[in-house]
Amino acid sequence: MEEQLNSRYVELNMGPQHPSTHGVLRLKLLLDGETVKNVEPIIGYLHRNAEKICELDYYCDSLIYFDRMDYVAAMNMEVGYLEAAEKLLAIEPPERVKWIRVIMAELNRLASHLVWAGAFGLDLGMITPFFYFFEEREKILNLFTEICGSRQETNYMSIGGVYQDFNDKIIFKIKQFLKQFPKKMEEAYSLFIKNDIFISRTKGIGILEPEVALSYGVTGPMLRASGVPYDVRKDAPYLVYDKLNFDIPISRGKDVLARCIVRFEEMRQSVKILNQALDKIPDGPYFNPKAKKSLMIRLRGEGDVYARTESPKGEFGVHLVGDGTVKPYRLHVRSPAFKNLSILPFLARDVLIADMVAISGSIDLVFGEVDR
Amino acid sequence: MNLLTRIATILGFLGHFPAYALAYVIETIVVIIFGTVAVAGMVYLFRKYMARVQIRVGPNRVGKFGILQVMADGLKLFQKESIMPSGRDDLPYKMAPVIVFIGLMMGFIFIPYGQLAWFGNLTVTHSDVSLVILFALIAIMPIGEILSGITSNNKYAMVGALRGVAKDISFEVPMMLSILSVVIMASANVSNPLDINGIVQAQSIPFIILEPLGFVIFFISMMARASFSPFDMGESDSELVTGNTTEYSGLRFGMFYLGLFGTIFLGSMIISSIYLGGYNGPFVGDLGFIWLLVKTLVLVIISLTVWLTMPRARIDKLVTFGWRILLPLSFLQLVVAGFLTLGGIA
Numbered sequence: 205m206e207e208q209l210n211s212r213y214v215e216l217n218m219g220p221q222h223p224s225t226h227g228v229l230r231l232k233l234l235l236d237g238e239t240v241k242n243v244e245p246i247i248g249y250l251h252r253n254a255e256k257i258c259e260l261d262y263y264c265d266s267l268i269y270f271d272r273m274d275y276v277a278a279m280n281m282e283v284g285y286l287e288a289a290e291k292l293l294a295i296e297p298p299e300r301v302k303w304i305r306v307i308m309a310e311l312n313r314l315a316s317h318l319v320w321a322g323a324f325g326l327d328l329g330m331i332t333p334f335f336y337f338f339e340e341r342e343k344i345l346n347l348f349t350e351i352c353g354s355r356q357e358t359n360y361m362s363i364g365g366v367y368q369d370f371n372d373k374i375i376f377k378i379k380q381f382l383k384q385f386p387k388k389m390e391e392a393y394s395l396f397i398k399n400d401i402f403i404s405r406t407k408g409i410g411i412l413e414p415e416v417a418l419s420y421g422v423t424g425p426m427l428r429a430s431g432v433p434y435d436v437r438k439d440a441p442y443l444v445y446d447k448l449n450f451d452i453p454i455s456r457g458k459d460v461l462a463r464c465i466v467r468f469e470e471m472r473q474s475v476k477i478l479n480q481a482l483d484k485i486p487d488g489p490y491f492n493p494k495a496k497k498s499l500m501i502r503l504r505g506e507g508d509v510y511a512r513t514e515s516p517k518g519e520f521g522v523h524l525v526g527d528g529t530v531k532p533y534r535l536h537v538r539s540p541a542f543k544n545l546s547i548l549p550f551l552a553r554d555v556l557i558a559d560m561v562a563i564s565g566s567i568d569l570v571f572g573e574v575d576r
Numbered sequence: 577m578n579l580l581t582r583i584a585t586i587l588g589f590l591g592h593f594p595a596y597a598l599a600y601v602i603e604t605i606v607v608i609i610f611g612t613v614a615v616a617g618m619v620y621l622f623r624k625y626m627a628r629v630q631i632r633v634g635p636n637r638v639g640k641f642g643i644l645q646v647m648a649d650g651l652k653l654f655q656k657e658s659i660m661p662s663g664r665d666d667l668p669y670k671m672a673p674v675i676v677f678i679g680l681m682m683g684f685i686f687i688p689y690g691q692l693a694w695f696g697n698l699t700v701t702h703s704d705v706s707l708v709i710l711f712a713l714i715a716i717m718p719i720g721e722i723l724s725g726i727t728s729n730n731k732y733a734m735v736g737a738l739r740g741v742a743k744d745i746s747f748e749v750p751m752m753l754s755i756l757s758v759v760i761m762a763s764a765n766v767s768n769p770l771d772i773n774g775i776v777q778a779q780s781i782p783f784i785i786l787e788p789l790g791f792v793i794f795f796i797s798m799m800a801r802a803s804f805s806p807f808d809m810g811e812s813d814s815e816l817v818t819g820n821t822t823e824y825s826g827l828r829f830g831m832f833y834l835g836l837f838g839t840i841f842l843g844s845m846i847i848s849s850i851y852l853g854g855y856n857g858p859f860v861g862d863l864g865f866i867w868l869l870v871k872t873l874v875l876v877i878i879s880l881t882v883w884l885t886m887p888r889a890r891i892d893k894l895v896t897f898g899w900r901i902l903l904p905l906s907f908l909q910l911v912v913a914g915f916l917t918l919g920g921i922a
Contacts, residue, residue, distance in 0.1 A: 216731050223817060238735070238891065329805050329888030335630035395885060401806050402887050557735070558890045561815050 213241060220249045226323060226564075227571030229545075233560070240560045243552045245545055250575040258535045263289050264363050264500040266535070271357040273537065274573040276319045279305075279312035280515040281573075282361040287442055287511035288522035292532075293503050295364040295495050300488040302443045304366050307378070307481050308351070308358075309443075310474045314385075315344045316516035317467050317474075320568045324464065325396070327565035328405055336392035343381055350374060363503065365491025375482055382478055393468050406461035410551045410563035413458065420550070421543040424518025425470060426567060428454045429462040436514040447484070450477050460566040467568075504530055517541045517568055541567070542574045578697030579603060603700050604685060611684040615838045616646045621873075622837065622880055629884050650830060658826035665727035672727065673824065673831035675720035679713055680838040686710040687845050688773040690855025690864030698865060705770045707755065710846070714801075717835065718744045721820050724832070728823035736819025739809040739891050743800060746898030747807075751797035753906035754790040757913030758783055758850050764917045772846075776854035784851045786916055789909040791851045793902055798843035799879050800898070803836060806886040807894065844875035 214235045220228040228249035234242040254273060258266040266289075270281040283305055290297060297305075318341040322334035345355040351374055352360035352367060360367050396402050412422070414430040427434055435452040437445040453469035455462035495503065505526030512521040518540025525534040544567050552560040583599035590598065620635070620643060627634025635642030660669070686706045689698035703709060718741065725737020759769045761783060768774035775783075784791045800807040811819045821832045848854060848871035855864030857871075889897075 214731060216735075235735075238739075325887070329808065330886070331626075331805075332630050332884045335632065339631055399885070399887065401889050404893055405887055405890060556890060556892065557815050558809075558888070 212236060223326075226569045228575075229564070229569060229571060231548075231560075231564070233557070235557070238556050240552055240555055240557060243549045243560065245548055247542075247545070247571075247574055250571045252576065254576045255535050255537060259532055262501045262530055263293060263503050263505065263532065264495075266532070267362065268357065268359050271359055272572055273539070273576055274316070274515060274517065274520075274541070274570045275356060276570055277312045277316035277516045278356060278358050279308040279360065280316070280513065280520065282358070283309050283443070284511065284513040284515060284520040284522050286361055286363060287513055288509050288524040289363055289505075291509045291511055292505040292507055292524050292526050293363065293495075294505075295492050295503070297364050297492055298489045299444075299486050300369075301365050301490055301492075303481055303485040304370055304490070305361060306443050306445065306448070307370075307478060307485070308348075308360060308366075310477050310481070311344050311347065311378070313474050313516045314471055315341045317471050318344075318389075320467060320516075321392070321396075321464075324565045327561050328402065330395070330402075333392050333395045336388070336395070340385060340388055340392075343385075347374070347378060347381060350377065362491070362495070363500065364495030365489075369490040370485070375485070378478070379482055382475055382482075386472070386475055389468070389471060396464065403461065405558070405562055406464060406566075407457075407459060409460045409555070409559045410566060411458045412547065412551060416550065417547070420547045422518070422547055423540050423543065424514070424516070424568075425463055425466045426518065426544050426547070428452065429466045430458045431456045436512050436519055440512065442511070442513055444481075448477050448480050450480075460562050463566045501530060504528055505532070512538070515540055517570065517573065518544060537576060539573045539576060541569050541571075545569055545574055578699065579695050580700065582695070600700070607684050607698075607700055608681050611681055611838065611842075612834070615834055615841055616650070618841050618876060619646045619833075619837050621876070625877065625880055626884060629881075653830035653833075654827055656826035658824075658828060660825075661729050661823045663729040664823070665729075668723045669727040670828070672720045672724035673828040673835070675723065676717050676835040677831040679716035679720065680835050680842060682713045683710055683842045684845075686713075686772060687842075687868075688776050688849055688854055690776075690868055691862040692865040699773060702773065703771060704768045704774075706772050707759070707770050707775070707850075710772065711752070711755070714839075714842070715748075717839070720835075724824065725820040728820070730823050732816040732818075732822045733820045736809075736811065736816045736822070739816075740803070740820060742891060742895055743803075743807060743809055743898075746895045747797040747800040747902070750793050750898065750902040750906040751801070753903075753910055754787075754794040754797070755850070757787060757790050757906075757910045760910075760913045760917050761786060764920070772849050772854075775850050776856060779853045779856065782851060782853040787851075787909060787913055789905060790913065791847070793906050793909065794847060794851065795875070795879075796902065798847060799840070799882065800894075802839035802843055802879070804840060804879055804883045806882075806889040808888055809891045809894065840876060840879055841872065844872045844879070847875055848872050 216233040216235050217230065218233055219230040230246040230249065232244040232246060233240050254269040258269055267282055267285060270285045271278040273281050318337040322337040325333040348358055349355055352358045412426065412430050414432045417427050417430045418432065423434065431454055433452050433454045438452050450473045453466050453473065455466050506528040508525050510521060510523045512519050519538065520540055521538030523536040524532055527533040548564055548567060551563050580599050580603055583602055584595045587595040587598055624634045635645035638644040638648045685700045686709060692698055721740050722737050725733045758775060762769035762775045762778035765778040766774040769778065803811055811821065821829060824832060845868065848868060852871045855868045857864065857867035860866050
């Protein structure tokens with residue numbers, strides 16, 4: 205007690221109810237004046253035991269828990285789960301389904317990065333870009349409503365197929381959206397990148413060396429911003445990513461600004477992917493007859509599979525163990541946001557509070573996924 | 577004939593001294609009401625403008641075009657229970673918003689409002705040193721901020737208040753120096769250069785043309801003073817919740833809120849008086865007050881645009897900017913003002 209009273213450090217508790225902690229992150233800060241001496245992230249406020257619940261459910265029912273993991277990129281979560289489940293159950297989706305999944309996943313990647321950009325602007329004290337980004341995201345969510353009947357927790361895909369087929373109207377609407385999207389995005393992006401104060405708040409802040417990033421298991425845009433060109437879509441292509449022409453943006457800046465630039469460049473690449481996919485999408489059935497609705501709960505799987513996909517936050521891995529029954533024996537999720545969060549105490553040491561907020565904003569945390 | 581004399585004439589049956597004393601009181605109340613209404617109007621304007629910038633609609637439910645929204649919000653704040661933290665230092669905690677509010681409202685008394693048709697000259701106080709008194713009164717407001725920070729028993733409020741003080745101090749000096757150059761230039765033409773009214777009369781050419789650098793410095797300092805983004809480190813909602821106002825609710829919070837918007841309004845009025853020629857302007861005859869309002873609104877809109885598009889600067893960089901860039905520049909413009917005056921241009 206005596207020691208605490210005489211200490212020159214102030215302990216400050218940020219969150220779980222705090223405007224800049226993106227959900228329910230709690231940070232225990234040790235402050236020396238304005239300087240952050242130590243950060244201790246405390247997680248678990250949104251823990252819903254999703255992995256265990258999935259083990260108690262049929263293979264086809266687990267999907268909705270994945271929707272609620274990274275709830276701003278539900279489609280990418282579904283793709284991640286289905287990659288594992290279909291491998292375990294040995295059900296190959298038809299060709300058209302793969303293209304539909306790529307389109308949906310990339311649309312949701314756009315939506316997720318838009319949410320990140322808006323929230324990052326708010327972290328730095330910019331109110332206006334938030335609305336610009338969210339207006340575009342709203343258009344994507346409206347497309348989702350049209351395609352799958354719900355905005356965010358879509359529950360669109362299913363084992364061996366998707367819930368509803370695309371029709372020409374949908375494809376036309378997505379194309380229409382893509383036509384106006386780049387201009388709107390660049391406009392809002394210029395609010396960021398052409399602002400001197402923004403640059404001064406982000407450049408050289410939170411420098412993450414590639415070796416450190418790799419040793420912490422950081423993936424996704426954070427890793428690519430450190431100069432490591434690692435992207436599951438390129439390195440271990442799933443769905444039809446090997447038939448698409450796109451680049452993996454990397455930056456050598458290693459700082460918060462680099463992460464911002466990499467994410468925006470990824471959005472441009474997503475638009476490129478979407479344009480190609482919409483042109484190339486083949487005709488065919490939209491589900492595998494082996495997994496039609498009446499057979500869905502009788503699907504049995506045996507074995508041990510691990511599937512990885514590239515979610516907007518990073519490498520999203522699903523480990524699925526089946527023991528020959530209708531329910532998985534074990535399901536484990538490798539959450540990219542959780543792994544990325546572990547770097548925060550390392551990055552936010554001896555920085556100002558304002559920088560700490562910028563760094564935690566640049567990680568792109570979604571707590572549904574971190575806590576699961 | 578100015579408004580004060582007019583009221584005193586109506587009250588003439590009381591005798592000379594009581595009539596003038598009462599007229600002062602009445603006009604002060606009128607001006608304070610004007611100040612409150614103006615700030616409320618500015619809040620409405622701000623919300624509409626902000627909504628337009630952000631592709632939203634803004635208030636449109638209470639009254640026609642949502643005009644009464646601000647009043648409804650005020651009533652709501654008035655009715656609310658004031659939740660106060662335990663372990664607060666009670667008296668200063670309650671005094672802090674009042675200090676901010678009074679400091680602001682007193683400032684409105686010294687603005688030269690100009691003519692308004694039948695009402696005559698609206699200015700309340702004619703003092704030879706009104707500029708000095710005005711800035712002394714405005715300097716009271718940070719005291720309220722500091723008090724609110726150190727007495728609410730909250731670490732966020734504490735850090736916010738410390739930041740606010742660091743920011744206020746670093747912009748206070750350039751602000752005062754740029755005023756000094758205005759006084760120097762005004763002293764060439766009028767006998768009372770420390771009176772804002774005198775400064776307005778001295779501007780046959782608005783001082784913004786003679787001294788654009790001083791105008792920019794004063795404008796930046798005024799925005800910093802009003803805690804507008806990029807200078808909102810005191811509030812900084814994404815880092816310190818809302819800084820020194822974190823533990824305030826209800827009417828006390830409303831006073832801080834009025835203080836924020838009031839400062840930008842008062843500051844814009846001061847700038848339009850000392851740099852843009854105040855109530856002087858063509859076409860309006862004895863309605864000079866309108867020119868003052870127009871100039872003020874233009875400045876308000878400019879600062880709102882800055883607020884809406886800028887991120888928050890970092891406190892150390894902001895303080896460095898204040899001391900290392902603005903301060904030398906304000907000395908430079910002081911020298912320029914001196915030369916302009918010596919050369920007989922001002």
